[in-house]
Amino acid sequence: MQEILTDCGAEDVLGLQIGGPSGTFISNQEFDRKLAFEDLATGGSFIVFNNSRNILDIAHNFTHFFAHESCGFCTPCRVGTSLLKKQLDKIVEGHGSAGDVVALEELCQLIKTHSHCGLGQTAANPVLTTLERYPELYQSQLKLISYEPGFDLDAALETARRMANRDDAGAHLAQIDVE
Numbered sequence: 001m002q003e004i005l006t007d008c009g010a011e012d013v014l015g016l017q018i019g020g021p022s023g024t025f026i027s028n029q030e031f032d033r034k035l036a037f038e039d040l041a042t043g044g045s046f047i048v049f050n051n052s053r054n055i056l057d058i059a060h061n062f063t064h065f066f067a068h069e070s071c072g073f074c075t076p077c078r079v080g081t082s083l084l085k086k087q088l089d090k091i092v093e094g095h096g097s098a099g100d101v102v103a104l105e106e107l108c109q110l111i112k113t114h115s116h117c118g119l120g121q122t123a124a125n126p127v128l129t130t131l132e133r134y135p136e137l138y139q140s141q142l143k144l145i146s147y148e149p150g151f152d153l154d155a156a157l158e159t160a161r162r163m164a165n166r167d168d169a170g171a172h173l174a175q176i177d178v179e
């Protein structure tokens with residue numbers, strides 16, 4: 001990989017997505033790997049990301065792509081890619097809590113092992129390969145609370161607060177911190 005990057009004149013490389021969105025994301029610590037069936041198998045495509053890019057954004061974008069592309073024939077992929085999109089949205093938007101990354105990984109494994117065709121079987125790869133290499137990025141998005149619902153409960157009460165002309169602490173929901 002390093003030889004190809006040098007030939008391309010690529011600089012300040014953050015990582016590579018090998019084989020398109022359904023392939024493997026490798027970090028800049030792995031550029032000694034080989035583009036070959038025995039190592040990084042690909043139909044020939046790879047995407048180079050430089051350090052200005054956010055890895056979570058990349059995985060997030062690919063996950064939305066697969067949820068859109070699922071043909072809907074089988075449940076693990078049809079429902080699974082949609083749930084995966086929502087679960088990742090929750091984490092990326094700062095509503096994730098302890099357990100959400102574990103649930104994310106379990107969902108990935110379920111989609112991967114139970115989907116009917118290659119699309120579903122590889123749809124979780126962007127999350128799995130980035131989670132494996134950058135677990136701290138996912139963890140850094142989490143709130144230090146025991147549980148956070150999939151939507152913002154406090155924001156949902158905004159209309160009620162306006163109607164009641166209240167904005168005191170008692171009109172807001174607060175989560176309890178984990179010890």
Ligand code: SF4
Nearest residue numbers: 072073074077117120
């Ligand atoms: S795994 Fe394949 S067959 Fe099943 S819903 Fe996804 S794209 Fe369709």
